[in-house]
Amino acid sequence: MDLQSIKNRFGIIGNSPALNHALNVAVQVANTDLSVLIVGESGVGKEAFSHIIHALSARKHNSFIAVNCGAIPEGTIDSELFGHEKGSFTGAVDSRKGYFETVSGGTIFLDEIGEMPLGTQARLLRVLETGEFIRVGSSKVQKTDVRVIAATNRELLEFTQTGKFREDLYYRLSTVPIRVPPLRDRPEDIVILFRKFVVDFAERYKTTPVQLDEEARNMLTNYQWKGNVRELKNIAEQISVLSTEKLVTAQQLSKFLPEANMNRLPMLAPSSNTQPGNEFANERELLYKLFFDMKKDVTELKKMFLEILHNPNSAHDVESRCSMIFSRMEKNCSILYNQPTTSLQLLIILNR
Numbered sequence: 307m308d309l310q311s312i313k314n315r316f317g318i319i320g321n322s323p324a325l326n327h328a329l330n331v332a333v334q335v336a337n338t339d340l341s342v343l344i345v346g347e348s349g350v351g352k353e354a355f356s357h358i359i360h361a362l363s364a365r366k367h368n369s370f371i372a373v374n375c376g377a378i379p380e381g382t383i384d385s386e387l388f389g390h391e392k393g394s395f396t397g398a399v400d401s402r403k404g405y406f407e408t409v410s411g412g413t414i415f416l417d418e419i420g421e422m423p424l425g426t427q428a429r430l431l432r433v434l435e436t437g438e439f440i441r442v443g444s445s446k447v448q449k450t451d452v453r454v455i456a457a458t459n460r461e462l463l464e465f466t467q468t469g470k471f472r473e474d475l476y477y478r479l480s481t482v483p484i485r486v487p488p489l490r491d492r493p494e495d496i497v498i499l500f501r502k503f504v505v506d507f508a509e510r511y512k513t514t515p516v517q518l519d520e521e522a523r524n525m526l527t528n529y530q531w532k533g534n535v536r537e538l539k540n541i542a543e544q545i546s547v548l549s550t551e552k553l554v555t556a557q558q559l560s561k562f563l564p565e566a567n568m569n570r571l572p573m574l575a576p577s578s579n580t581q582p583g584n585e586f587a588n589e590r591e592l593l594y595k596l597f598f599d600m601k602k603d604v605t606e607l608k609k610m611f612l613e614i615l616h617n618p619n620s621a622h623d624v625e626s627r628c629s630m631i632f633s634r635m636e637k638n639c640s641i642l643y644n645q646p647t648t649s650l651q652l653l654i655i656l657n658r
Contacts, residue, residue: 346486394443
C-alpha cells in the first residue's frame with residue numbers, strides 16, 4: 307500500500323517530508339511485534355499513528371484499546387491495566403479483568419506514558435519482557451500476548467535522569483521511536499488542513515466555506531500553533547461560525563488567533579535623551595510603579611473594609627474615598643491590559 311492510500315484511508319492530511327517520514331516508519335514497523343514509542347507535542351495526532359500501526363499489522367482483526375495513563379488515578383491504574391481480585395481493596399466487590407488480559411492477541415495504546423506511576427512502570431516492564439502479569443491482590447502469574455504502542459508529549463529521556471521514568475522501560479518501549487512533527491514544522495500543510503476543516507464544517511452545517519486572502523494565509527502559515535492540528539481545527543471552526551464575511555482578511559483572522567494580540571503591556575515612546583538599551587529599563591520602572599500603586603490601593607481598601615466592619619456608621623464617610631481608589635485602580639488596570647476595565651472586571655482581577 308502506497309503512502310497516499312494510507313493517508314486517504316486514515317484521514318491524514320499533508321505532504322511535508324517530516325510527516326511522510328513518520329508515516330513510512332509506522333508502515334515499516336506495523337507488520338512486526340516490536341514496541342513503538344510515538345513522540346510528539348499535544349495535538350499532533352499521535353493516536354492516529356497507533357491506529358495505522360494496528361490496522362496494518364497481523365493483529366488487525368483482534369482488539370485495539372487506547373488508554374490515557376494521565377486520566378487514570380494513581381490508585382486505580384494497576385487495577386485498570388492488570389485487573390484485580392475480589393476484596394483486594396475497598397470497593398473491589400468482584401474480580402475484574404484488566405486491559406492486558408481482555409486485549410490479549412491485540413494492541414494496547416498507552417497514551418501519556420510519561421504520567422504512569424513508577425510502580426505501574428515496573429509491572430509494565432515485566433509484561434514487555436516476559437508477557438507475564440499478576441492481578442492486584444493475586445499471587446497467580448498470568449500470560450498475555452499484547453503489542454504495546456506508547457505515546458508521550460514529554461522528553462522521557464530527561465525524565466529518566468530525574469528519576470521520574472524508569473530507564474530500562476524507556477529503552478524497552480522505544481525499540482522503534484516515531485517522532486510526529488509539530489504543525490509549525492509543516493508550514494506547507496497548514497493552509498491545506500485549514501481548507502479541509504472549513505469545508506468539513508460547511509458540509510456538516512450546509513453553509514458556504516470561508517476562504518482566506520493571501521495576507522491571511524501568510525499569517526496562518528507563520529503562526530506558531532502551540533496546540534498543533536487540534537488548535538488549527540478549533541480556529542477553523544470558530545471562524546466558520548463567527549466570521550460575518552466569507553473572505554477572511556488578515557485583520558479579521560488576527561482576532562481569532564490567541565497570540566496575535568498578546569502584547570498588552572504599556573510601552574514608553576523613546577525620547578531624545580533615551581540611551582540605547584535603556585528602553586526595557588524604563589518599561590520595567592513603569593510596571594513597578596503601577597504594581598506598587600495598586601498594592602497600596604488594595605492595602606488601603608482592606609483598611610477601609612475593616613473600619614466599616616468595626617464601625618458600620620462610618621460607611622458613608624469612607625464611600626467617597628473608596629470610590630476614588632476604585633477609579634484609580636481601574637485606570638491602572640486599563641493601562642496594564644490596554645483596554646477599559648470596569649469595576650466588576652477589577653474585582654475579578656483582584657480575586658485571581
